[in-house]
Amino acid sequence: MNEVMFYMNEEGFGTIYTTRMFNKIHKMIEEGKLSTENALLLLKHIGYCKILFGWWSSDFKNSLLCGRFEKMIVDEDKKNEEKNEKLLADLCKCDLMLGFGFSSELLSICVPCLLKVASNKEENKEAQKEVEMALLALCRAVDYFKIDKELFLDEIKEIIEHHQKHRNLTRLAYQSIWEYFLNEFNSKRRFEEVIVNELHFAREATRELEQLIQRVDWKRKEEGKGGKIEKEEILLMGWLQALNRYFCDCRLRNEEIIGLIGSIVKVFRIAKGKNVSVSDKSIRLFQSAARNRDAAIDGLLKGGAGDLIFEEIVQSTLNDKTAYTCSSFFIEISYRLKKNEDDEMEVAKRKELKRNLFEKMEEEGYEDTITKFHEILPYYRRRYGYLLSVNVTDCFVNV
Template sequence: MLDEMCRKEQGSTFTNELYNDIDKMIVEKKISMENAILILKHIGYFKMIKNIWMCGFNYSSLSNMIRLMIIEEEEKKEEMNEKRLVDLCECYLLHGGSNSFVIASICVPCLLKVASNKDENEEVQKEVEMELLALSCVPKYYKVEQRLHLREIKDIIKHHQEHHNLTRLAYQSVWLFLVRRFVLNEKFEMIITDELHFLREARGELEDLEKCVDWKRKEILKENEERKKDMKNVSMLIRWFDVLETFLISQKKSTRKCDRLIMGMDLLCRAAKYNFRDFHEKCIGTFQKMIEKRTVYVDELVRSGVGDSFLEWMMQSTLDDGLMKCYLRFVAKLFKRLNQRTDDDFKEARQRFKKRRMLERMEEEGFEDEIFSISCVLFYFKDYYDPPNNLFDYMLFW
């Protein structure tokens, strides 16, 4: 039933009332705690692989009950039921429980212990996938005991790189957990890039997933099994873009190590434009944040073809206003970066050359008039669109 729901139906299902009703059923013994845990784990798994984010659980009585049960179980020490504690932690994290640093300090070591199991048995690996998926839900602002857990995370990643024992979802999840910890500790950057080869691994995963999707398959075939398989792989790509976005905007210094990765991201963004709108918008958002955070050299974005892609998309007559707003924002921010002065005369000259080349292309395509017309409309509807400041200065005059 969950798999057949559209996004609107999903949004009206995972509400505060739903979780309160489950809590009431447990209290009134209409459903056992064991069965409630089984249902919650199944729904939580579904929500994560479908990239559905709703906060109804956080404000429910069920959230409070599970949080108290986790604390009580952990306090038993020697008499603690580890399997029950693992199940409770999974339920809490998979449903977005994110208002307790105490729970994170209990759940992270508990789940990592199970996730470190290297047995290649299919049932064991399914359990490992669930633990790592739950760990990937730990928000980036949760400061867990990094020095204690870094060894386990590195061991899980290195073992997979040698033996390929993890599922695709499990491997993505462990990277998301590690990269979110990097946000609070820039010392992780050397470990992530040089020791664990994150950029290489991410590029390989994107390339493999790109081959698994029929990008020309129309969205009208929602009931088709092949379409469902495509959507599952696209959901995985969206999750990988979450990892990349977190990493690329969290670096303290700009990097020149990711030009091939950016080209791959651009190709995926192009492929998704017509039949996978959610993923296309995710790509746009990631590029916008990369421009804003200045963690990627702007000439790499131009050289990789990202700027040309956005100009090309803006020229299409069938473009809706939502996408046009996104494209305009990116191009405006790109021109602003290309227009900035630097201490390096060569770098500044190169940026001016790239900007001139893009403007000449716009002029050749007769695009300047279109930009001017769109700019006038955006200016008129400024409160609705909230366009970037000085749009004309960034895009027309230099």
């Protein structure tokens, strides 16, 4: 069934896995024609593929089966010595992977249950698969703001640190726990300290990106061959999604960020023309980082973000989205380099950055290209609803 789903699209999934089908499974369980154990085995695989490929469907939530499972979760959790931990974990996996819009009561049961499953350090394939499913369910469930992640910080740290030492998780499981951790952490500085300085997210993300770009069959993509989607592409998209949260909310000032920026530049260059989703997400990360007032501009530039934007901005085939991203990057950098600082060292550093940028623009002939954005900024304001300054060249021209 998993092999069939790998060739299925979202429309095909929605046609087969309907509320009517889930209700039929519910009826079969009621009549004793299908055991709960076998039903859970089937539904875990359906949910796994649904979440892996990012398919949207509300059919399970509207089914009798969903109501049955959620009641079973609450009832099973109330048990003490007779509690069936495996049954509870499987119910939680199915409900979170197939459903949406979870109650605080349900999440307060499922989150600790699935983190306990994810803490399993066995390295056999069966255990790794269950850990992978548990983390995939966790990172994709919505409404997690109802549960304070700080309550589970130690468990999350332990899972990540153990993997960093022993490499016991699958690639998907490792990417998933980072995505779960970074999602909606609301800039809590204690979390950020753990993410940046204790767990070294930038270093880990760099390593994963470097390995993934070597594993994707880019030649097949370049030739436009369809068929089975590669898991590595899904993983790459997952890391880029996690990085967007990181770039928006964290203080990007340690040395590890330079290597990460360099890896994202590599991802963009190799994916360009082969996977539009990957290349678009990659370059938009630099826009997010430029908007982050706590991100070090020199780190972005040393990593090669500025060079990449320069290269793209002069392309005759530049599409609207990329043009908007590039212009936004320059506007944000311009604004930040023009800021007044009391610290003389910061002032000197800012002037040096401005001078270096100007010299590069003048040398490569980029200044005229940037100036042309005066003509199209009103269009981007209307199209994307973002208030772009018309003084995009002020910083760069008037050093």
